[in-house]
Amino acid sequence: MRRRRFRTLVNTVIGLFLTAVMLFPLYWMINVSLTPSHELLSTNPPLFPQDPTFDGYRSALSQQLPSLATSITIGIGTAFFAMLIAIPAAYAMSKLRVRGSEPIMVVLLVAQLLPAVVLTMALFALYARVGLINTYPGLIFANATAAIPLSVIVLRAFMNRIPDELLEAARVDGAGKLRMLHAIVIPLSRNAIITASLLSFLIAWADFIFARSLTSGNEIVPFTLALFRFIGADTTNWNGVMATAVIASVPAILLLTVAQRYIAGGITAGSLKD
Amino acid sequence: MTIQHQHRRVEASGPTSPARLRAAARLSTIGRVAFLLPVVAFVVIFLLVPVVRSLILSMQDWTMRSFVTGEAPFIGFDNYARVFSDPAFTRVAWQTTVFTVVSLLVQYVIGLALAIFFSRRFPLSMLLRSLMLIPWLLPIVVSATTWRWMFHQDYGVINARLFDGTDIGWLSTPELSLWSVIIANIWLGIPFNLVMLYGGLQSIPDSVYEAAAIDGAGPWRIFTSITFPLLRPVSTVTLLLGLVYTLKAFDIIWVMSRGGPVNSSHTLSTWSYQFAFETERALGVGSAVATILFFIAVVFGFFYMWTLRREARQ
Numbered sequence: 001m002r003r004r005r006f007r008t009l010v011n012t013v014i015g016l017f018l019t020a021v022m023l024f025p026l027y028w029m030i031n032v033s034l035t036p037s038h039e040l041l042s043t044n045p046p047l048f049p050q051d052p053t054f055d056g057y058r059s060a061l062s063q064q065l066p067s068l069a070t071s072i073t074i075g076i077g078t079a080f081f082a083m084l085i086a087i088p089a090a091y092a093m094s095k096l097r098v099r100g101s102e103p104i105m106v107v108l109l110v111a112q113l114l115p116a117v118v119l120t121m122a123l124f125a126l127y128a129r130v131g132l133i134n135t136y137p138g139l140i141f142a143n144a145t146a147a148i149p150l151s152v153i154v155l156r157a158f159m160n161r162i163p164d165e166l167l168e169a170a171r172v173d174g175a176g177k178l179r180m181l182h183a184i185v186i187p188l189s190r191n192a193i194i195t196a197s198l199l200s201f202l203i204a205w206a207d208f209i210f211a212r213s214l215t216s217g218n219e220i221v222p223f224t225l226a227l228f229r230f231i232g233a234d235t236t237n238w239n240g241v242m243a244t245a246v247i248a249s250v251p252a253i254l255l256l257t258v259a260q261r262y263i264a265g266g267i268t269a270g271s272l273k274d
Numbered sequence: 275m276t277i278q279h280q281h282r283r284v285e286a287s288g289p290t291s292p293a294r295l296r297a298a299a300r301l302s303t304i305g306r307v308a309f310l311l312p313v314v315a316f317v318v319i320f321l322l323v324p325v326v327r328s329l330i331l332s333m334q335d336w337t338m339r340s341f342v343t344g345e346a347p348f349i350g351f352d353n354y355a356r357v358f359s360d361p362a363f364t365r366v367a368w369q370t371t372v373f374t375v376v377s378l379l380v381q382y383v384i385g386l387a388l389a390i391f392f393s394r395r396f397p398l399s400m401l402l403r404s405l406m407l408i409p410w411l412l413p414i415v416v417s418a419t420t421w422r423w424m425f426h427q428d429y430g431v432i433n434a435r436l437f438d439g440t441d442i443g444w445l446s447t448p449e450l451s452l453w454s455v456i457i458a459n460i461w462l463g464i465p466f467n468l469v470m471l472y473g474g475l476q477s478i479p480d481s482v483y484e485a486a487a488i489d490g491a492g493p494w495r496i497f498t499s500i501t502f503p504l505l506r507p508v509s510t511v512t513l514l515l516g517l518v519y520t521l522k523a524f525d526i527i528w529v530m531s532r533g534g535p536v537n538s539s540h541t542l543s544t545w546s547y548q549f550a551f552e553t554e555r556a557l558g559v560g561s562a563v564a565t566i567l568f569f570i571a572v573v574f575g576f577f578y579m580w581t582l583r584r585e586a587r588q
Binding site (some may be wrong): 008009014018020023026040043045047085088089091092100101104106107108111113114116117118122123124128142152176177202208209214224228233238241242245249252255263 | 305306307308309310312313314316317320321322323324325327328331336341344386391392394395396398399402404406408409411412413414415416417419420421422423424428429430431433434435439441461464493518520522524526528529543546547550551557560561564565567568571572574578579581
């Protein structure tokens with residue numbers, strides 16, 4: 001008995017060590033964000049902030065606030081737009097069993113495998129013709145190409161678990177299809193909808209390639225692009241850079257704690273089976 | 275399901291005239307299709323049209339002038355000829371292979387080892403396993419920025435702590451840049467492999483292990499003749515998906531090294547982007563490279579879909 005307890009304890013120690021190694025870059029990001037700039041420009045950077053400073057955060061907040069706001073706008077826009085399209089689609093596929101659902105599902109699965117560079121170039125050529133370069137809708141649509149397939153997969157997998165009997169009962173009571181969606185399917189799928197919205201937000205939040213290619217100048221600069229320009233300028237203000245990075249990681253960490261149960265399941269749902 | 279069937283049968287034998295029933299059915303079909311229309315429209319406009327557009331683009335001479343005038347002459351396969359005769363092509367193709375294969379294999383091996391480890395029951399195992407997923411959720415630009423600073427020749431922690439202060443130019447030496455990018459990319463991919471393989475391990479029933487233990491099989495024997503074979507379907511899906519994701523990888527390379535120095539860390543993905551948006555604004559040439567990449571991804575993508583189907587049937 002004692003030996004077994006010892007062995008589980010050893011496992012915990014190994015587990016802690018592995019996690020520490022894996023999360024070291026994150027630790028380093030936080031460490032650098034709190035270390036004074038002049039100490040960073042040393043061949044022997046301190047392993048932990050000896051005299052922590054919030055200068056990095058101050059400069060990040062004074063310079064990067066607009067770009068964070070831009071990212072939030074695009075993220076919320078993408079999440080909203082994706083739900084607007086994905087909820088009825090998942091409902092039609094899962095509960096109404098519309099013919100043609102299968103091929104659309106295949107297209108959505110394949111869409112997830114489409115290299116972003118292919119889309120970027122085509123969208124650039126198309127956007128140039130219709131004036132969507134440098135616009136919020138342009139970026140929201142581009143991000144939705146990733147958000148919608150994932151959302152449909154997550155929502156459909158969830159709606160498949162809602163018993164048909166519930167809908168049938170409502171139908172007998174004279175509820176139409178829109179009413180069934182509104183009164184039964186959406187409330188019951190609340191968790192899945194939250195997950196899909198958060199994932200959509202995160203896709204747009206993390207986007208770099210569309211932001212870099214479909215915008216120009218300083219009108220619309222999401223934080224990913226701001227961060228890239230920041231380091232491109234060979235800055236010495238690395239605690240500012242890392243403070244921005246830390247702030248930009250907050251939504252992801254929040255997401256992990258709030259919706260942890262659903263995320264891993266949600267992301268793998270489409271890839272394994274539904 | 276059953277209730278719905280019964281219901282339909284009742285309707286069919288009801289007193290309503292067949293014509294009215296058919297009309298009602300048609301109306302109901304239209305009503306149902308209406309829910310699917312938005313997604314169909316979106317798929318057509320923002321996925322199918324762009325794919326076709328990109329194929330056409332790869333046969334056009336599209337330059338910055340086209341951006342203004344809207345004119346881009348059709349030149350057939352000239353862009354492809356140019357790509358294949360480019361001195362950097364073989365190099366980039368080889369680097370793409372190395373980047374993909376090495377990332378994939380190492381991610382898989384580490385992910386599997388971690389999945390097996392975290393399948394053991396010990397205090398904090400759940401918490402630690404979910405913490406391991408954080409790198410997956412971070413914006414890649416954020417991770418790439420961090421790795422870039424960690425790899426910094428003069429001030430990076432990797433040189434300072436792991437290489438005794440030697441000033442190794444991880445990202446500035448052509449021989450090392452690809453490997454630096456691969457290391458960061460492996461780190462990015464471990465959580466995905468961990469989640470997939472952990473899920474797969476959970477679906478292997480305990481009784482199988484117990485039976486093997488009774489037969490006196492050691493841990494290695496259990497791994498080679500039970501765990502690994504039973505995990506094969508999940509492994510296949512994980513590797514195929516990982517393969518396509520790795521082929522697509524762009525942000526990590528672009529932020530860390532921009533494909534340089536001297537093309538040494540380009541893959542087809544970043545190389546195509548460079549043609550299209552950087553040096554020449556040659557969207558046509560870039561699209562030709564992207565199309566090559568696309569076809570490789572499609573081949574493995576279909577392989578993946580085929581595996582999914584076969585598994586669903588079993």
